[in-house]
Amino acid sequence: MVYIIVMVQRQTKYTRAVSDAVARQGHTTNQAIRHDLHKQDIIVSDTTTHRVTQRLQQSGIIREAPKTKDGVMRFDSNTAQHDHFICKSCDGIRDISISEQIKPLLAEQLDGCKVSGNLVIYGSCNTCSKKTKGTT
Secondary structure, X not given: OOOOOOOOOOOOHHHHHHHHHXXXXXXXXXXXXXXXXXXXXXXXXXXXXXXXXXXXXXOOOOEEEOOOXXXXXXXXXXXXXXXXXXXXXXXXXXXXXXXXXXXXXHHHHOOOOOXXXXXXXXXXXXXXXXXXXXXX
């Protein structure tokens, strides 16, 4: 006899609301989620937001993204394996796909260390680059 264990995600109104907010925002923090929900007249506490994002992350509905430059946890609606670009000026974050051909080149630069997992590239986004060019 084979038993299949199915983990059921508790679907409260807050779970749905938080999940929808993460999906709308793509990359977000608990504070941004709460702000988004408050604009929709959904009043949710910091604790509830934190608990819901933790449950959604544990169940694989969302995943952790690189933290903000202030060290605040950020969540990602894209659960597929991917890399990120983060602007050093505005802290904006975008999903990117770094070619698998790049990883051996990185390993070579690192004296043969294995490169695996998600990579994060830092730079200046187009908006911030234009602002910098306009002030010089």
